[in-house]
Each structure stands twice: as structure tokens, then as C-alpha cells.
Amino acid sequence: MMKNREFQLKNVCLGLFAALLIVDHNSHAVDRPNVLFILADDLGYHDLGVTGSDLHQTPHIDRLASESVAFTQAYNAPTCSPTRAALLSGKNPATLGIVGHGGIRRMDGGGEFLASEEYTLAEALRDAGYATCHIGKWHVGNKGTSGPAEQGFEEVIASNEFCCPGSFFFPFRDPNKSGRLAERSAVPDLEDRQPGDHLTSCLGEEAVKFLKRQKDADRPFFLNLWYYAVHTPIQAQKDKVEKYRELIDDGAHHTNPHYAGLVEHLDDSVGSVLQALEDNGLADKTLVIFYSDNGGEVRQGITSNHPLRSGKTSLYEGGIRVPLFIRWPGVTRAGAACAEPVVGHDLYPTLLSVTGAAGDPRQNREMDGRDLSGLLRDPSAKLASRSLHWLRYGETFHYPSYRTDPIFGPSAAIRKGDWKMVERYPTPAGLQRKFELYQLVQDPSESVNLAESNPGKLMELRNDLVSWQRKINIPTYESLAWPAFEKVEESE
Structure with missing residues (x-):
């Protein structure tokens, strides 16, 4: 579905005008950073080695954190879809009418979370000349009306219309279900994989392929890599499960070997994508964001957010405080920490600022988010009171x-x-x-x-x-x- 053509042409012109202003002001073209946005699903604040897990091993994400500004008081909504709508719109979920886990102002589940009229972050970057690609979980709207292709992504890979995959193992569908639910939860586009392949690894492989295609491209890119992990179903390869079963200590807060294995799958995949940036000469040109959509799921013994209270779906800290690391080569200082409270809808105006994308005047006026680029340059800085x-x-x-x-x-x-x-x-x-x-x-x-x-x-x-x-x-x-x-x- 095409949005209003005049609306899109207007924003293409705005993007070109902004780029010309940047060139004129500096007397030379300013390189715009690529953007790699990695979003984990249900990853708790303390689920990483770098944030204090007493079981999970995450060397690749830990390394990224050590090279980034770590936001120690970063927040999102308590469930996935409201957060994702906020990230794409720059607005508080409640501003969008999302006050539950259903569609806009609905209390009975399902439906569209993100109205197609919203001029999304992906549309803003696309209209500013960025190649846009979405890989993985969406869950803010349905294909054909408010899916990733309708919301600004030129490439869409392995995105279903559900909260989670039918299975993390090939063929990535639930063998115990049939009908509409089975089809909605099945993950498309990965039919060439083999039995035993894990979905989290496959998403990383698709991201690596995309990055290889960008090596000599003449456009910057926005890669939106939104993993299904570590949401249910909690499934990991047997060797990882057994590894963590042996590592659990008495009195530990993290005691679920299946979940620990799934966290390691996530870390392995993120590591492969970060390595691809290096291998293709893109690392120094790419701003990397690592984030989680909400706090860890504490029910049924899945994880622990200790010492934060409660977990996913709750408005206590364990449900809404999440890890956030941002690496912007040449700008951010490795190992820096920022204690300023920030939230997901801050990323839209921040990325407009760092890329020089103009966005849309009305969308920009209506945003609830704040530009965090000043904090990236100086983590000790403060935002205006809010x-x-x-x-x-x-x-x-x-x-x-x-x-x-x-x-x-x-x-x-x-x-x-x-x-x-x-x-x-x-x-x-x-x-x-x-x-x-x-x-x-x-x-x-x-x-x-x-x-x-x-x-x-x-x-x-x-x-x-x-x-x-x-x-x-x-x-x-x-x-x-x-x-x-x-x-x-x-x-x-």
C-alpha cells in the first residue's frame, strides 16, 4: 500500500533540502552514519553478563556494551507491541491510544497497533535516501495494511504477523497447531534452511547477507534487526541447555538452562552481525543500537530481573527498565555510562538528528521523544526536565x-x-x-x-x-x- 504520494514527495524534498543545508554549512558533504538497530524481545535488564547475570554468558553483547555508551536507566513499555509502535512513531504508546496489548484503544487483543497514517522512522530514513531493511519480529500491524513493507521498509525478511515464532527450530512453525494461528506464527522466507537450524542464527545470517550487499553501495542503510529471541517458546539447542545445566549455582537468580541457552543463541547471532560490519568495512560508518523491548518474563521461572521488582507486563522497574547500548564510532566514548532516564520513543528524534533526515514537520511536532544525541557526545549531560x-x-x-x-x-x-x-x-x-x-x-x-x-x-x-x-x-x-x-x- 502506498501512502499519500504528495505526502511522500514532500518528505523526499525535505530530506534533500536538509542534506543540501548540511553540505552548504560545512562546505563539504557530511557522511551520514549507517544505522543498525538490534532489538531483543523480552530480554531483562540483568540477563546479560555485562549487566550482572549470574549464569548467562554473552561475550559479544558485552563487548559491544564496552565499546558503547551504556544507558543505565533506559525504559520501554511493559510489553512488546506498545514499545515497537513507540520506537517507530516517536510517540508514547498512550499518545497512540495503545493502553493494552491489543490494537489501538482496544482491550480484547489483536488488531493494528500502529496506524498507517503515522510517518514512521523507517519512512523518514527511506525518504532521506537510506536503504531500509526489516528482519524479524514486527507485531505492530498486519501485512497489507500496517506491516513493515507498508511502513517504510524496502526489504522485509522473516517477519510473521504474530508475537513469536511457532518454533525456534526449522521449519519455524508449531507442529502441534493448525489453522490460522499456526499460519500467523510461522516464520516465512527461510524455507531453504535445514532441520536443527535455530531461528535466531538464521536471522543473523540474513543480516550478514544484507550487510555484504551494502559493502559498495552508494546509499547509507537502516537495518532494523528485531529478534524473536528471547520470547517464548523457550527453545535452545541441546548442547547449550546441557552446558548451562552444569553451570547453575546454588542460590543463583538465573536458574533456567533453556532460557540461558536461548540468550546465548541471541549473543552468538549478534556477534556474527557485528563481525560482518567489520569484515565488510562498515563498522566505522555504522551507528549500532542494542535494546530490549521490555523487561524479562519472570513467570513460570523463565528469568529473574533481581534486584529490580517484577517483570514483563508490570509497571515496576523489572517490567520496563531494559538494557540499552549505543555505539557511534568517532562520537561515543567506549565504556561510558549515562544515568539519565531515557525511553524508546526518544530514538526516533535522535536518529533524525544524527542522520540529518528531515522527517515530517507534523510528525516531528507531535513526537513525545527527546533527541539524545547530546548524551551520546557527553553522557554526563542532562536532558531538559520531564x-x-x-x-x-x-x-x-x-x-x-x-x-x-x-x-x-x-x-x-x-x-x-x-x-x-x-x-x-x-x-x-x-x-x-x-x-x-x-x-x-x-x-x-x-x-x-x-x-x-x-x-x-x-x-x-x-x-x-x-x-x-x-x-x-x-x-x-x-x-x-x-x-x-x-x-x-x-x-x-
Whole structure:
């Protein structure tokens, strides 16, 4: 599907105009960096060796981190699709109307997460002259309407329409399922692989092929490598599972050998892609981002985000704080750390800044993200004061147990400075409204609720959160989510 042709032509012209301005200002052409954006799925903040895992071995990602600026307080949404929509649009998921794990303003699951009218990061870079390629997980819209090909990617490889693969092993489909679900979860484009091949390795191989094609290309590239790992199904090759089974220590926080093996598959694949940058003479010309879409899944013993509280789907730190490393050769300082709170929708305006892409004036005005390029140059710098906001009304389709779950149930959160407030929403099944207040520097585990002892700070954050909700004109929890929960109650 082509978007409005006049709209696209306008932005091509804007991109060319911006490039000419850069040339004129400096009296010579400025090399624009290639962009390699690696996104892991469900990788927790402490799932890497460099971030403190007591089991997982990740030498390749650890090395990348040592060569990058490491953002120690980086955030995303608590689940994958809202995060991905934010990354592509530069907007808070709630600004897009995404307050659950379903489509826009829906509470029953499924549907489009990212409206086709959004002028995406991929479209901005494509219209500025970048070759754009998406490999792997998408899960923000369906092919033909809001898939990667419709949202600015010239090449699309191994992208299904589901949250995860049917299997991580060839032929990458669930042998126990049939029909529509089996087809949606099957991963396409890899039919030439062999039994025993792992999907994570195959995605890396496809990325390597793309990079080889860029060696002598006359256009910079944007490679969006979004892995399915380490989302369920938790599947790793037997030798890796047995390796980690032998390495588990008594009292360790990470104790799942299958998950550890899957993390190693991810690390191996990332290593092969980074090596391909070197082998093809692209490393010094390429800005590399490594990120995770949300916190690690702690249910069913999959992983641990210790000492952060809780995990995926929760608005506690374990659900939304994630690893983020950015390497920009010639700009970032190896081994630097930045403690400034940042969030996924900051990357869109940042990449516009570092590539010289003009983007679209309206999209740029409506973005919630901030340009982080100043932090890449000076990690000790500060962004202008702001609050970070999250809304999660819950679901009746993906997570029906949230009606009664006091940890993972519907909630909102705000971080302002070093303070964070979590508002727990009520449900017809008996959950009560509750306010929690934490001082994150002193209490990163969110173990001491200061709401009663700091009523002034609690009121300040409550007012900020309400003001933001009114500003973005989002339906209230009571008008959108509560009726959906009541409907489930009545049907039982």
C-alpha cells in the first residue's frame, strides 16, 4: 500500500533540502552514519553478563556494551507491541491510544497497533535516501495494511504477523497447531534452511547477507534487526541447555538452562552481525543500537530481573527498565555510562538528528521523544526536565488473570526525577485502587512504599499523571477498561 504520494514527495524534498543545508554549512558533504538497530524481545535488564547475570554468558553483547555508551536507566513499555509502535512513531504508546496489548484503544487483543497514517522512522530514513531493511519480529500491524513493507521498509525478511515464532527450530512453525494461528506464527522466507537450524542464527545470517550487499553501495542503510529471541517458546539447542545445566549455582537468580541457552543463541547471532560490519568495512560508518523491548518474563521461572521488582507486563522497574547500548564510532566514548532516564520513543528524534533526515514537520511536532544525541557526545549531560509516563489498562484476552492479580493488574506509572509513582487500578474482581511511591536511587527494588510518609510528593506526581492523561485525550480507565472487565465477570 502506498501512502499519500504528495505526502511522500514532500518528505523526499525535505530530506534533500536538509542534506543540501548540511553540505552548504560545512562546505563539504557530511557522511551520514549507517544505522543498525538490534532489538531483543523480552530480554531483562540483568540477563546479560555485562549487566550482572549470574549464569548467562554473552561475550559479544558485552563487548559491544564496552565499546558503547551504556544507558543505565533506559525504559520501554511493559510489553512488546506498545514499545515497537513507540520506537517507530516517536510517540508514547498512550499518545497512540495503545493502553493494552491489543490494537489501538482496544482491550480484547489483536488488531493494528500502529496506524498507517503515522510517518514512521523507517519512512523518514527511506525518504532521506537510506536503504531500509526489516528482519524479524514486527507485531505492530498486519501485512497489507500496517506491516513493515507498508511502513517504510524496502526489504522485509522473516517477519510473521504474530508475537513469536511457532518454533525456534526449522521449519519455524508449531507442529502441534493448525489453522490460522499456526499460519500467523510461522516464520516465512527461510524455507531453504535445514532441520536443527535455530531461528535466531538464521536471522543473523540474513543480516550478514544484507550487510555484504551494502559493502559498495552508494546509499547509507537502516537495518532494523528485531529478534524473536528471547520470547517464548523457550527453545535452545541441546548442547547449550546441557552446558548451562552444569553451570547453575546454588542460590543463583538465573536458574533456567533453556532460557540461558536461548540468550546465548541471541549473543552468538549478534556477534556474527557485528563481525560482518567489520569484515565488510562498515563498522566505522555504522551507528549500532542494542535494546530490549521490555523487561524479562519472570513467570513460570523463565528469568529473574533481581534486584529490580517484577517483570514483563508490570509497571515496576523489572517490567520496563531494559538494557540499552549505543555505539557511534568517532562520537561515543567506549565504556561510558549515562544515568539519565531515557525511553524508546526518544530514538526516533535522535536518529533524525544524527542522520540529518528531515522527517515530517507534523510528525516531528507531535513526537513525545527527546533527541539524545547530546548524551551520546557527553553522557554526563542532562536532558531538559520531564516526566516519563506509562498507562496499562490491562486485557481481557491476553491476560484475563489481571482482574485479580495485584502485581500485574491494570495500572499507571510516572517517573519524575528520582521519584516514581505507581497507581494500581481497581477491577470488578476485587482489586482496589492503590497508590505507591518510591525513591528509585535509594530503593531501586521498589520495596518501601513512601506514599503515606510523603503526601506532598505523592500529590505532585498524581497531578502530573492526571494532567498528562488529559493532555493526550485518552479515554479514562473507568470508561474503557472497566466495562471490559465487567463483561468477563458477567460471562462466567
